[in-house]
Amino acid sequence: MKFLKTLGVAASAVAAVALSALPAQAEWPEGPITMLIGYKAGGGTDTKGRVLAKELGKELGVPVKVLNKPGGGQAASLNWFKEQKPDGKVFFFGASTGLTLNPFLKKDIGYSKDDFDYAALVTEFQPALVAPASAPFDDWKGFLAHAKANPGLKYAALSPFARIIMELISEKEGLTVDYIPTKGGAGMVQLVLGNQVDAAYSGGIHSRYPGKFKTLAVVTSKRQAHFADVPSLMELGYGLNGDAPTVVAFPKGIDRAIIDRLAAAMKVAAASKDMAKISKKIMMPVNFVGTEGAVKFIEESTAANKAMIEASGYEAK
């Protein structure tokens, strides 16, 4: 019986393909929708995305599946996403840096922020510059003094952005830094906890290790709730920030009604109890911003990043 049913599904799917050319926009969503995530399953964005998908499913009354397409700092997923029909069957959930920063870092990245329509911002990353607990300094000033006295400081950089930030700082302060490449947050934690490096860029994972890290400066433009006494790089006068909320996007040309429906559901899902629990656990605060605010942020962030990369003299590869 099951098989007959499956065949029935097959037949109706063929019919659906044939019919999909016709405009049919009754009540979104009509069936299961897909949340696209540009990172591997198990990471911070993925974890939040999965909880959000579950809550969103309750709110929309249809299952929300998660699809992981890792690669190229979300470039693999965004290039695939760009080609999708703007019919509301799939939406993107990921770090805004993929849209507002990476196109300046990589030549021929294949997409730009203008290929998409934006629905909302949901949570914030909490990046910071950190040092091992055993470091002979406690704050930013101490770090600078130590770095000047000891040229050849080892700094773990998990992304090109992590490297650019330190390059700009060392240029301004006259430091000599050796960059140790590392893969992902886990790789960075290993190097710092093993006292292999003097300082590192953390995407926020360090807050899960109380007593093991010293937080020198936060990379968000405002101070972070968990580290209220740690200054931001903006405050310190470097004019640098890595503000990176998670953004919800559709392929360009989506029906405005779908954006509104998803943004409304997303707002409820973001405020759910499970979401609060998870964002406390992984310390990525929920900060829901609606459609207008999201569009505005994408524009501003793109302009700011463009200026920053130009100032750094970084050559896109």
Next chain:
Amino acid sequence: MPKADLIAGVVLMVSGLALLFFIIPAQTEQDTGAAVPPDMLPQICALGITLLAAVLTLNALRGKTPDAKPPKASEWRAMVAVVVIILAGAALFQYIHPIVAGLFVTLATMLYMDERRWHLLLALPAALVVIVYLLFYEFLGTAIL
């Protein structure tokens, strides 16, 4: 003279040279100022493959190595058949439906292996598709397509 090794050695040597002089320069960045240039490890591998392939060819010419048995005609046919089945399955997957593709891959392999018992030809592909459907959609409650 071990003919199979000779063919393998020459093919690998040519591929190694192509890697060294064309593919690696085109597909990697060279001078980036990094401690280890991105193309260093690939170059080492390609150089090693080329030199070792040359050794393989020389040994084969001198008849020193135990020869490999090259594929038989039936194995060639099977290799091509399996690739064709996979590619046809991929086409069915994208243009018709995943379930059709799943049924096709199993059925075509059975037919190629001279399975002619019609009840098995019907039962096995259907059973596999149903089991996969039940496992993922009913039991695990997840979507895989």
Next chain:
Amino acid sequence: MMDELVAGFGAALTFYNVAFIFMGVAIGYLVGALPGLGKGTATAVAIPITFYIEPLAAIAFLIGISKGSTAGSAVSAILMNTPGEPSSAPTAMAGYPLARAGKAQKALKMGLYASVIGDFVSTCVLILSAQSLADYALGIGPIELVAILAFSLTFIAALSGKSLVKGLIAGLFGILCSTVGTEIETSTERFTFGSFDLYEGLPLIPVAIGMLAMSEMMVQIGDRRRLEAETDLLRGSGKPEDAYVTWEDWKKSFKAIIRGTGIGIFIGVLPGLGASTGSFLSYGMARRASKDPDSFERDGAIEGVAATESADNAVVPASFVPLFALGIPGSVIAAILIGAFVIQGVTPGPLMFLEQAELMQGIYASMLAASLILLFIGYFGQNMFARIIKLSPSLVLSTVVFLCCLGSYLQGGGMFGLYIMAIFAVIGFFARKYDFGFVTFLIGFVIGDGFELALRQSIGLLKGTPEAMLDHPVAIVFWVLTIVGVLAILRRKKISTESAT
């Protein structure tokens, strides 16, 4: 400690939880036993179910799946020469010849016993010393990792079989394939040919399925007259001693199991080295310890199966050491489990023991229980699987082809994984037929990536102060072992060529 564990047993061993552990091990064993599907697939696809069950039951269920599938992948390796994942490849090398000689039952049983022993001992080590081992593992930095990986790479030569030249070519090709994708230090692409799918590198599972399972299917389908004759043999020789693990077998395998368990624990505790490194190392050492190493792949070797399976299974619990103590995954399974833990409101890492002490004891108790359940399910499950291969080859092989396609689709990012699988199936076909040895290829492919990154990090860390190398005694020891290994191989090869002429 003991009291807490006993209390943990009480909490863990409710009917509800044991039922989930049982189900997890059973599902895992079944999925693992399917050719081309292994622990990664089994655990990843099971995570969504755990959304809806209690935290302890959910985690115990996933751990059951991971243990079951790790042990189960020996079944397809031995019976069909198609390992579920790269770490079981050596099991196929030493076990499939045994099955062809009518000793399938014996090989399967030894594989299971070795799995359970490796798993159980490793679990005990995890429970007794997670924290202290984790602190030790942190001392193993990039400089040590380079040395350990270089040591592992010497096994390429040792495992290269008939021709050292061909083995090295395959190994270098494996390393070359591991460089595909974004390079970490400069974030430039290598060999992506404009495809964004390749940014993350060649996906491991489809490459392994193509190289190991699918290429074997091509050879078997193309040679089916011989295959049909051999299927009779696979049904068993009829001699009772070939269906059981005899005292002789135990004597042969005992050392291999102890060594394998030790290697598995060592590799598992170190973040950044996978299960494959552990099982290849263990197999290579068992082979080297043997009087007649070349007989391993020719006639099969029960101690080869024991060495691989004990190491493969010991890696899994040991890789939870850095996960539980530091929040750093030591294996693919551990990385997948992080997501599952977080969904259950548990953040793996140093805080876990403080915030969730009771749950942790429950997890430990469940892990021990899962070991015992594995023995039970494996023992009875094997009879079922041994019956399956008595079916006609056309049914078995077409099922395997279907599952290979499914597995690479699921684990390789959709159709892209399928195409990669097909390409490497053809490469594997030629590698098999021209004696290039796909195992050396896989070692190179699996280790190459981590080796290059650790090398880059080491160069950065030692920059300006090369004498700092002296502060890394572990690294020095492994470099010496590497050099000794290389010299030994060169000498052995020289002797064998001299005696040949």
